Amino acid sequence: MCGVISKAIQILDVLVPQGSEKEMSVTEISRELGMPVQSVHRILNSLSRHGFVAQNKKTKKYKLGLCVMKYGFLMWDSLMLRSLARPFMEELSQKTKESVYLATRENTEGVYIDSIDSPQMLKISEPIGLRLPLFVGASNRVILAYLSKKVQDTLLMNVDWDKTPSLIRLSADYIMKDLEVIRARGYAMTSGEATEGTTGIGAPIFSFENTVIGSLNVAGPSLRFTPEKIETYAYQVKKYADLISKELGYRNKYRWS
The missing domain is CATH 1.10.10.10 (Winged helix-like DNA-binding domain superfamily/Winged helix DNA-binding domain)
Structure with missing residues (x-):
């Protein structure tokens, strides 16, 4: 072979x-x-x-054939996303003093493609290349929330919920309800799903084709994520994710279906 x-x-x-x-x-x-x-x-x-x-x-x-071109464009999109997002990630890191992550989708998984560690002693530090199902963690679930209903149903259809890599029990019903909440407020937030004692807040990044291609995320120890901090961080994450989307040519024409 x-x-x-x-x-x-x-x-x-x-x-x-x-x-x-x-x-x-x-x-x-x-x-x-x-x-x-x-x-x-x-x-x-x-x-x-x-x-x-x-x-x-x-x-x-x-x-x-066109398939080679398709994979080439996917790689180019990933490289362009990382290059354009970096300055905004640095600003977000300076404002929040928490770890900042950039994620993208690869088939049924979300993958970290860049990160900036928190300058604080107590912090989380996940490796670039970390892969998790799109329904686990704020960075991934916010991407899933803005995929089409058909794709969502397909991704969640055959999940063995007893074997998911989540520290808390998940179900298709729980995920679908959370996706509605995410679309309503424009960001995802999870606590203790991928890593114990941590909270993450993620906002979607859209391409010039008006489709979700990744997410920007702030994550840190849950004890620092007070209601006031969550409100502030959610605002900042959405702000910088929107700026990255605009740099990629997004025209605010996303429609979920």
Whole structure:
């Protein structure tokens, strides 16, 4: 299996355009890579079924497919989000003196892609790359809240609620009700779900396509999150998440459906 994957990657690499769109026949790819024609043909058929390559019906030659472009744009969006968000994260960190996180969605999970630790001695410090289901924690649930109802239902449909990585018991009914609250107030807040004794507040970040692509979050020890602090932090998190969204080209045209 590893050998087939390696060959598939080599084929994709040889089809990468060099200044202009590049098309190659099965024979040309076989000659270029020193692979048997039958192997190249078989791998191209598999790549074509999944959208990674496309065949020109007239010339019968192959080029990279739209699926490769899709993954490229997803990576570009993630890099752009991190670059644009960093100055706003630093300002939010200075104002709250708590840990600040930037999260994005990858399929059914939320992933931290950047963070700034609190300068205080007592703090939480989660690693970049931490993954949790979209229904666990404020940073993830606020993303889930602004996905379509169809996507929400699909994500929550087959969850084994007895095996969720949450420190408190969750259920589909509880999550759906909380998503309504989140959309009504514009931010999510959870306590003791992902990490014991901590509270997190997250606000959604939207792209130029008016879709949610991530979240901005403030988190720290629950004992410091008094009602007054929660109100202040929620305002600040929403403010800076909105600023990031505007930098990404969001036009305040989000509609949940």
